[in-house]
Amino acid sequence: MYILLVILILAYSKNIECKYTFDTKYADVLIDHFSYTSNKTFKLRYLVNETFWTANGPIFFYTGNEGDIELFAQNSGFIMELAPKFNALIVFCEHRYYGDSMPFGNLSYTKPEYLGYLSSEQALHDFVDIIDILQNSKYGSDGPLPVIAFGGSYGGMLSSWLRIKYPATVQGAIAASAPIWQFTGLTPCGVFYSIVTHVYASANEKFDCSISIKNLWPAIRRVANTPDGMTWLNSAWKLCNNITNTKDVQKLIDAVSNALVNMAMANYPYANTFLADLPPYPVKAMCSELIEPEKYMKDDKKLILALGKALNIYTNYSRTAKCNDFSDTDALGISGWDFQSCTEMVMPMCTNPDDMFEPSAWDYDKVAQDCLVKFGVKPSNPREVVLQYGGKNLKYASNIVFSNGLLDPWSGGGVLSNISSTVTAIVIPEGAHHLDLRESNPADPASVIRARKFHSDSIQNWITDFYRDKINSNFNRVLLV
Numbered sequence: 001m002y003i004l005l006v007i008l009i010l011a012y013s014k015n016i017e018c019k020y021t022f023d024t025k026y027a028d029v030l031i032d033h034f035s036y037t038s039n040k041t042f043k044l045r046y047l048v049n050e051t052f053w054t055a056n057g058p059i060f061f062y063t064g065n066e067g068d069i070e071l072f073a074q075n076s077g078f079i080m081e082l083a084p085k086f087n088a089l090i091v092f093c094e095h096r097y098y099g100d101s102m103p104f105g106n107l108s109y110t111k112p113e114y115l116g117y118l119s120s121e122q123a124l125h126d127f128v129d130i131i132d133i134l135q136n137s138k139y140g141s142d143g144p145l146p147v148i149a150f151g152g153s154y155g156g157m158l159s160s161w162l163r164i165k166y167p168a169t170v171q172g173a174i175a176a177s178a179p180i181w182q183f184t185g186l187t188p189c190g191v192f193y194s195i196v197t198h199v200y201a202s203a204n205e206k207f208d209c210s211i212s213i214k215n216l217w218p219a220i221r222r223v224a225n226t227p228d229g230m231t232w233l234n235s236a237w238k239l240c241n242n243i244t245n246t247k248d249v250q251k252l253i254d255a256v257s258n259a260l261v262n263m264a265m266a267n268y269p270y271a272n273t274f275l276a277d278l279p280p281y282p283v284k285a286m287c288s289e290l291i292e293p294e295k296y297m298k299d300d301k302k303l304i305l306a307l308g309k310a311l312n313i314y315t316n317y318s319r320t321a322k323c324n325d326f327s328d329t330d331a332l333g334i335s336g337w338d339f340q341s342c343t344e345m346v347m348p349m350c351t352n353p354d355d356m357f358e359p360s361a362w363d364y365d366k367v368a369q370d371c372l373v374k375f376g377v378k379p380s381n382p383r384e385v386v387l388q389y390g391g392k393n394l395k396y397a398s399n400i401v402f403s404n405g406l407l408d409p410w411s412g413g414g415v416l417s418n419i420s421s422t423v424t425a426i427v428i429p430e431g432a433h434h435l436d437l438r439e440s441n442p443a444d445p446a447s448v449i450r451a452r453k454f455h456s457d458s459i460q461n462w463i464t465d466f467y468r469d470k471i472n473s474n475f476n477r478v479l480l481v
């Protein structure tokens with residue numbers, strides 16, 4: 001049975017719109033924070049904007065995820081909009097092995113011994129070092145500043161883990177769409193694809209379009225079973241990468257499945273270029289093309305044509321595509337994440353019989369074997385993340401807001417209910433993947449506006465606590481003298 005392996009948290013589109021600007025800085029950080037056997041360093045990139053900062057203002061620190069930090073800086077307008085209100089210093093810090101932050105330059109991805117320093121623990125320590133540099137610069141000259149960590153998706157996991165592991169470094173964390181429970185033993189492997197299916201099934205009142213999608217895969221396999229059928233499919237779908245053998249057929253099915261997942265993740269109420277160039281509510285837009293099943297459902301070729309037309313929303317929303325391309329864009333970011341999934345980030349994924357996707361089981365041994373072939377490494381322990389960060393036991397954590405949009409397939413591995421008075425969960429029923437971190441938009445649903453207000457109020461409380469505790473500790477110091 002085939003195993004869905006390529007799960008990308010984020011694969012951004014190539015064209016970054018640079019609306020927000022920053023000073024680009026680099027700091028030397030240790031390649032290995034933990035062994036004490038090497039003092040080799042590399043240049044870690046971080047972006048700073050001090051326009052809104054005034055003395056004693058907090059540091060808003062974005063914990064970069066698996067991609068070029070510019071992409072996250074341009075897709076987190078909420079932080080930019082919030083900074084003036086708090087007089088905050090804005091910092092977007094890149095994650096090692098992504099973007100411009102390569103520990104071994106262009107050799108970083110060439111060998112396991114170079115790649116081995118790519119882990120969330122090393123990255124968190126990088127963040128701690130950068131925060132330390134900032135606190136010891138002009139910004140901290142009147143005493144340490146409160147630091148609020150922000151992140152979306154894997155970046156959101158990192159922001160929550162930063163608070164959990166280094167509570168003295170960050171005062172609180174906003175963790176948007178952070179699937180910190182999408183790990184072995186914490187969440188059933190089928191949750192992700194069942195949410196995607198549900199989002200498609202309920203996108204249109206007239207017709208459940210997940211049925212058409214479920215029928216697409218066997219139709220493709222039947223039609224592409226002969227060379228003539230493949231040629232027909234290549235021209236019917238105007239594919240950029242023509243299929244010529246059964247391996248290509250599998251690749252096409254994977255890529256289209258991935259496109260459907262991406263549309264669910266970027267199912268925002270306005271047009272956006274986050275994962276692809278997409279219309280407002282792309283899932284609804286696609287499903288509204290499929291509302292007359294009687295016209296195409298009984299015939300494989302008609303079904304393929306109808307779905308091809310509907311999928312143009314994904315490949316040709318710009319109306320300028322010469323051919324339809326379902327392949328992924330950011331090749332480097334993807335292989336970095338693949339390596340992380342082969343070491344720490346083991347996220348069991350499978351489909352359920354009722355899902356609109358082809359059957360796919362979770363087979364840890366096969367995944368580990370594939371990792372060995374691909375990278376020369378395999379996970380040390382499928383529960384490594386649980387051991388590192390505590391899994392479902394968040395009893396000892398504090399000052400974290402976990403927000404999740406219920407349209408987002410990653411919400412299945414997220415924290416959806418309140419843990420304690422200081423580890424809270426915010427649910428955004430109409431939200432897709434970290435919609436709340438994006439800049440405000442007239443089309444925003446009320447639930448995301450409320451979530452942003454909750455973030456802002458939480459940050460205010462954390463900062464107030466920070467200064468109250470600081471005054472208390474100064475007071476103690478004076479008394480002791």
Ligand SMILES: *[C@@H]1O[C@H](CO)[C@@H](O)[C@H](O)[C@H]1NC(C)=O
Nearest residue numbers: 020021022023048049050051
């Ligand atoms: C910081 O952001 C503000 C508001 O977007 C902008 O006016 C300013 O030019 C930015 N600073 C830098 C150094 O880019």
Ligand SMILES: *[C@@H]1O[C@H](CO)[C@@H](O)[C@H](O)[C@H]1NC(C)=O
Nearest residue numbers: 028030036037038039040041
């Ligand atoms: C790094 O280690 C080498 C060998 O032990 C030493 O010669 C060098 O001075 C060290 N560099 C720094 C920056 O500490």
Ligand SMILES: *[C@@H]1O[C@H](CO)[C@@H](O)[C@H](O)[C@H]1NC(C)=O
Nearest residue numbers: 104105106107108109110111
């Ligand atoms: C890395 O960059 C150097 C200098 O630009 C170049 O000579 C070398 O071929 C590159 N190596 C790889 C593996 O890309």
Ligand SMILES: *[C@@H]1O[C@H](CO)[C@@H](O)[C@H](O)[C@H]1NC(C)=O
Nearest residue numbers: 230231232234235239240242
């Ligand atoms: C792909 O196949 C179609 C239909 O057979 C053909 O017209 C087209 O030239 C092929 N494209 C490439 C790049 O081979």
Ligand SMILES: *[C@@H]1O[C@H](CO)[C@@H](O)[C@H](O)[C@H]1NC(C)=O
Nearest residue numbers: 238316319320321322323324
């Ligand atoms: C993309 O849309 C334009 C405008 O409708 C159309 O002319 C073009 O053929 C489409 N491209 C593909 C690959 O379908």
Ligand SMILES: *[C@@H]1O[C@H](CO)[C@@H](O)[C@H](O)[C@H]1NC(C)=O
Nearest residue numbers: 416417418424425426427454
């Ligand atoms: C968690 O608690 C906050 C109040 O602190 C509340 O606004 C929010 O709705 C609660 N979340 C859930 C999922 O019940």
